[in-house]
Amino acid sequence: MNMKPYVKQTIENEVAYIEFYHPAHNSLPGDVLAELAQTITAAGENKDVKVIVLKSGGDRTFCAGASFNELININDEATGKVFFSGFANVINAMRKCPKFIIGRIQGKTVGGGVGLAAATDYCMATKFAAIKLSELNIGIGPFVVGPAIERKMGVSAMSQIAIDANSFYPAEWAQQKGLFTQVYDTVEELDEAVKATANHLCTFNPEAMIEMKKIFWSGTDNWDNLLAERAATSGRLVLSEFTKEKLKGFE
Template sequence: MSPFPPIESGPDGYVRTHVSAGVGRIEFHHPKSNSLPSAVLQELAATVTAVSRTPDVRVIVLQSGGSGPFCAGASFDELAAIEDRKQGQRFFSGFAGVFLALIRAPQFVVTRVHGKAAGGAVGLIAASDFAIAVDKACAKLSELAVGIGPFVVGPVIEKKIGLASFSQMAVDADWRDAAWCERRGLYAKVVPDVAALDQAVDAQAATLAAATPEAMAMMKQVVWAGTDPWDALLAERAGMSGSLVLSEFTRRAISSFKGK
């Protein structure tokens, strides 16, 4: 059961936190399939950083609200409104900020995946340290289909599941089932339903909250070694996507997707 009291989500979504027994739980939500506009991305990155610096937090749980998709990735409404490369780069840099906050948090991040994950959502999962998903939680990289390519999410996904598997997802923008994701290491564990998911996430979080924080921080450094230059790399990648989003092909593709 979620520790968050039920509230109505506004049109811009929300990011909420709850800290208890060493577990810092972060929940994001947007009424449009948990998509991620700039405001939610910026708040999510800032919240992850703030929670990771809270002395009482020994493990972080990342989750999304609602019972539909885990996350639909980038907000198509905001993509369609981008007017120039600088604005586009700024939007895609929002994803980079969240990824960097997750991998640089000294605590392990356990991600609760209760539904489908598309585009940038796959990056969120890859940037966490241990993802637990229900067996209906298929995933895909849809960027190429709309003409922008999975550039910003690429480094974190490639590091998590390897170049070959990342390439498969990038080239064939179709859904991969949860079993495929588990075999490749995107998901650490797959469970049959949401009740089992909550039980598994809570158990894993409790176990990690009892672990030595210093050892956890050192493990994070080992696992994410080689990512120090990613600030510049992801900024460059955001610029690539920011340019492509202005193309006529991408404009038409986004309009088509929004109409579905």
Template structure:
């Protein structure tokens, strides 16, 4: 377990900010996914918070996806399914939350990190926030996050990202395809615009926001089952010789 990895939640007026961090480019070991899900669920009981900002620490990567160290440690399909279910739980927690989630995507994001951005209801990014779905390159696929990503950018763009598994798509591309709502050239400008927007949204009628949230996510009630089934596919494939060799080769770079 990474001792320095953490989730923290700060609340100011009606806005909560959830921040995640791990030393390996803000990638997610399983315990951190569990803590993120808990942090989201805990906010659902708040009668004051209406708006949640999701961000990561630092000025480098926003999120490098799944922890490669933990992927290599998986020895059976049950453990694999449990690990990938961690991303499913986070996506479903955001989906079912009555709060409006605003993503602060300050840097590059890969795999599960793209899924997190896609799960937010509105995303601010910098022009350095390129995205990549590299899963096929290591023998698995972006199965769990696909519904969230396809919901935002469409199946055609998702197909393009998935098959071009070694290719970074620019922040401009991500904005053109609907993943990012606003893109700025500096973190300072991003933060200024994001907090102005979040403050405005937080003043809206909480009941109206909660009703709108249900409309935003209409047609996704089956995701509890769907994302768990997808986690099972990833949990099986992560044990393949192809994936084990690809992960080891990546770590040796």
């Protein structure tokens, strides 16, 4: 398998499959996040695409969140804000995209990855897709992805996993809380179901889907500003003595 990070798109039967990959458990550095946001925006504007599927490469992990190497190297608030804006930009691209985005979550997902799953319009997973918000462990919080997770799962579920930052919550729990629509036993079953769902959606009226998407995301028009503010908060906290000491333990 290609061991270099990538974002790639393949279009089959009017479905754009957008796949990201990074050898470090699909943790996403800024350049990959920027490319992912651009690819989603372009697919939204592509007249040959009716539905989008968001997926990641590899078997074990959907997304391990932000790149730890980049996190460790943040030394000023401006750099911190730019770093944490990476996931904000992808979430906003998904929010503004006029097409339904199906999430294909094949394995564990952490931090920002949970935010990406929550920002899809219809999210399907395997039983291996446990979720975790570990940010509080290092002295920050899931500030940028919080609005997307809260919107999908509610404040109660979001606060539970944010506070219990050491624990993975099983896919079945995430399904009960509304993050996942279905949970499958194998990746093969997941892929069959994702393909069938995407192909079926392509038979619907695109204009109706555009209007439905607007309704699903109503009340989020302020997210460009909100997520930028949240990114600034994270950028400030990541410079705290607490977080700097915590991060040393992971180097």
